[in-house]
Amino acid sequence: MSTTPHGALAPSPWVMRFARHWPAGSRVLDLACGSGRHVRALAALGHRVTAADRDAAALAGLQGVAAELLAADLESGPWPLEGRRFDAVIVTNYLWRPRLEATLACVAPGGWWLHETFAAGNASVGRPSNPDFLLQPGELLALAAREGLRVVAYEDGFVDGPPRFVQRIAALREDVAPGAAPPRNRLD
Known part of the structure; x- marks a missing residue:
């Protein structure tokens, strides 16, 4: 629930930090993509x-x-994505808790989940201010743990440009097929 249209924003550095390491041709879901800055x-x-x-x-x-x-x-x-799996699922500036587990079910074995959205405290600097659309401290970490995902990176705090409180996570579903190599976790 952003007050700035997605199309007016540059791609998130958080998303691009990880996406540049995915093999070309990876199947990516951009959920609630708006005008498509990440697409x-x-x-x-x-x-x-x-x-x-x-x-x-x-x-x-x-x-x-x-x-x-x-x-x-x-x-x-x-749910329009029942049974579908992607090498990466990204969600930015969007939160609808009733669909979080269904969203994570779309992450294929060896796939990534990147989520970056507004967090508690954002009401002090602008919109969204409704707690229904603000992540609580550690909420994404708890969800990753429940879903058996390995957290690669996580942040929760205040950022500028525009000023906002955010929570962001990058996590891997490591349940790869027997005998397959584990997903590479490049951070450079």
């Missing part, structure tokens, strides 16, 4: 991006960029 950046890196959002007009601007456009109300109605 464009990830497609430029050679990834096959599924752009999911309820705003069909915003998705129309991603025609020819995203590998797949999925116009769906992610908060009500049937």
Whole structure:
């Protein structure tokens, strides 16, 4: 729930920090992608991006960029991604708790989950201010632990440009097939 349109923002440095290490052709889900700032950046890196959002007009601007456009109300109605798996699932500036577990079910074995959104304290600097859309301290860490994901990086605090409180996580689903190499965890 951002007050600034996604399209007006540069790709998140948090997302790009990890995405630059994914093999070209990785299947990536950008959930609640808005105008597609990450869709464009990830497609430029050679990834096959599924752009999911309820705003069909915003998705129309991603025609020819995203590998797949999925116009769906992610908060009500049937979950449009049942049984689908991706090498990476990214979520930025969006929080809908009833779908968090379904979102993580989309992370394939060896895949990444990147989530960056507003956190408790944000009401002191702007919107969103509704606690329903603000992560509580350690909330993403607890979710990763419940889902058996290995946390690679985590931050919770205040950032500038624009001023906001955020929580962000990068986590891996390490349950790879027997005999397969574990996912590489490059941090440079």
